[in-house]
Amino acid sequence: LADRYERLASIVFHVKLGTLKDKMERVKAIALYLSSIVDPSAALKLERLIPLMKTDLVTHMVGEFPELQGTMGRIYAGLEGEDADVARAIEEHYLPTGGNGGLPDSSIGAIAAIADKMDSIVSFFSVGINPTGNLDPYALRRQSLGIIKIAIERALHLPLQALLEKAYEAGLLIQKRLPFEEARNSVTEFITTRFKFSMLEEGHNQDFVESVxxxxxxxxxxxxxxxxxxxxQKSMEDFKRLMVGFRRVYNITKQITDAxxxxxSVLVLDEEKELFSLYSAKKDxxxxxxxxxxxxxxxxxxxxFKETIDNFFDKVFVMDKDETIKANRLALLTYIRDMFLTFADFSKIHFE
Structure with a gap:
C-alpha cells in the first residue's frame, strides 16, 4: 500500500482542489493538529496511517468493486504486517457511511475520519461549492453529520473554530479561495445547522437546541x-418560571452592550439588595x-435565582426617575443576564 501513495497524485480529487495526494497532505496536517489536542499518543500511528488511507483506491480490486474501498485497504494492510490499529483505521475513516451507521472504534480511526471529512467540507466551501437544496454531490451534509456523531459518541472536545482555521491553512495551494472569515462563517453555520437538525430528529426540544x-x-x-x-429541566415548573423571569431581564438589557x-451603596430596596447578594454569593x-x-x-x-428574580420584578421599578438608581439597577440586571448567557442563549427558550 505504501508504495502506491505517489500514484494518488494521478487521481484528481476535484479540479479546483487538486489531486487525491494533495488532499491527503491536507488531511495529515489536520489530523496531527487534532491529535495534539484530543490524543497526543495517536500521532505516530496517524503518521503511518494517513499515507495508507486511500491507497487501496488505486488497486485493481477497488477499481472493479468501489464499494470495497477501505475494506480492501484494511485487508491489504493486515497482510503486509501493518499495525492492527492502523489497518483497522483505514476502513474506519470512512465511517459513518449513513445516518445511523457505525462509528470508528479506535482513536486514530476517529481522528482520521474527522480530519478527512473536515478537509472535504472546508475545501469545498472555500471555493464556493456548497450544498444547495436537494443537491449535495459531494455528500458534505453526511460528512458534517459524521463529524458531529463522532465528536458526541467519543466525547471529543473539538475546538471547532481553531480546527476550521487549521483546515483552511492546510489548503494554501488551493487557488481562488474565499477569504478565511467568509469560508469559516459559512462552514460554522453549516455544521451548527446539521447539529440542529440531528438533535431535532432525536427528539430534543427545539428551543433548547437553538439555545446551545x-x-x-x-x-x-x-x-x-x-x-x-x-x-x-424541561418539565420542571421552577425552570419554566425562571425562563419567564430571565426573559424580563433579557428584554430590559438586550440593547446594553457596554460593561x-x-x-x-446605591441599592435601595431589599429585593435589589437580595438579588445582588445572591449573585455575589453564587457567581464563583x-x-x-x-x-x-x-x-x-x-x-x-x-x-x-428564580424566586429572587421574581421578587425583584414584583417590588423594584427598574426605570427609576433617579438616573443613578436606574443605571445601577440596569447594571445589576446585566450581571444576571451575562451569567445566564454563559451557559446558553436562554432568550431562545419559550414556554407557553
Whole structure:
C-alpha cells in the first residue's frame, strides 16, 4: 500500500482542489493538529496511517468493486504486517457511511475520519461549492453529520473554530479561495445547522437546541452536554418560571452592550439588595461548575435565582426617575443576564 501513495497524485480529487495526494497532505496536517489536542499518543500511528488511507483506491480490486474501498485497504494492510490499529483505521475513516451507521472504534480511526471529512467540507466551501437544496454531490451534509456523531459518541472536545482555521491553512495551494472569515462563517453555520437538525430528529426540544448553537460553534460535544442538562429541566415548573423571569431581564438589557458596574451603596430596596447578594454569593460557584463542565450543577445554581428574580420584578421599578438608581439597577440586571448567557442563549427558550 505504501508504495502506491505517489500514484494518488494521478487521481484528481476535484479540479479546483487538486489531486487525491494533495488532499491527503491536507488531511495529515489536520489530523496531527487534532491529535495534539484530543490524543497526543495517536500521532505516530496517524503518521503511518494517513499515507495508507486511500491507497487501496488505486488497486485493481477497488477499481472493479468501489464499494470495497477501505475494506480492501484494511485487508491489504493486515497482510503486509501493518499495525492492527492502523489497518483497522483505514476502513474506519470512512465511517459513518449513513445516518445511523457505525462509528470508528479506535482513536486514530476517529481522528482520521474527522480530519478527512473536515478537509472535504472546508475545501469545498472555500471555493464556493456548497450544498444547495436537494443537491449535495459531494455528500458534505453526511460528512458534517459524521463529524458531529463522532465528536458526541467519543466525547471529543473539538475546538471547532481553531480546527476550521487549521483546515483552511492546510489548503494554501488551493487557488481562488474565499477569504478565511467568509469560508469559516459559512462552514460554522453549516455544521451548527446539521447539529440542529440531528438533535431535532432525536427528539430534543427545539428551543433548547437553538439555545446551545453558539456553544456548538465553539465545541460540538460541549454544546451537546449543555443540551442534555437543559433537557433534565424541561418539565420542571421552577425552570419554566425562571425562563419567564430571565426573559424580563433579557428584554430590559438586550440593547446594553457596554460593561456596567453595580455600586452596592446605591441599592435601595431589599429585593435589589437580595438579588445582588445572591449573585455575589453564587457567581464563583457557578463559574467553577462551568469550568469543570459540571453543567447539571451549574444549571441548578441558575434555577436557584428564580424566586429572587421574581421578587425583584414584583417590588423594584427598574426605570427609576433617579438616573443613578436606574443605571445601577440596569447594571445589576446585566450581571444576571451575562451569567445566564454563559451557559446558553436562554432568550431562545419559550414556554407557553
Amino acid at each position: 448553537l453558539p456553544c456548538v460553534a465553539a465545541d460540538i460535544y460541549d454544546g451537546h452536554m449543555r443540551l442534555v442538562s437543559l433537557e433534565t 456596567m458596574t453595580v455600586d452596592p 460557584i457557578f463559574l467553577n461548575h462551568m469550568k469543570k463542565r459540571d453543567y447539571d450543577n451549574a444549571l441548578a445554581v441558575l434555577v436557584g
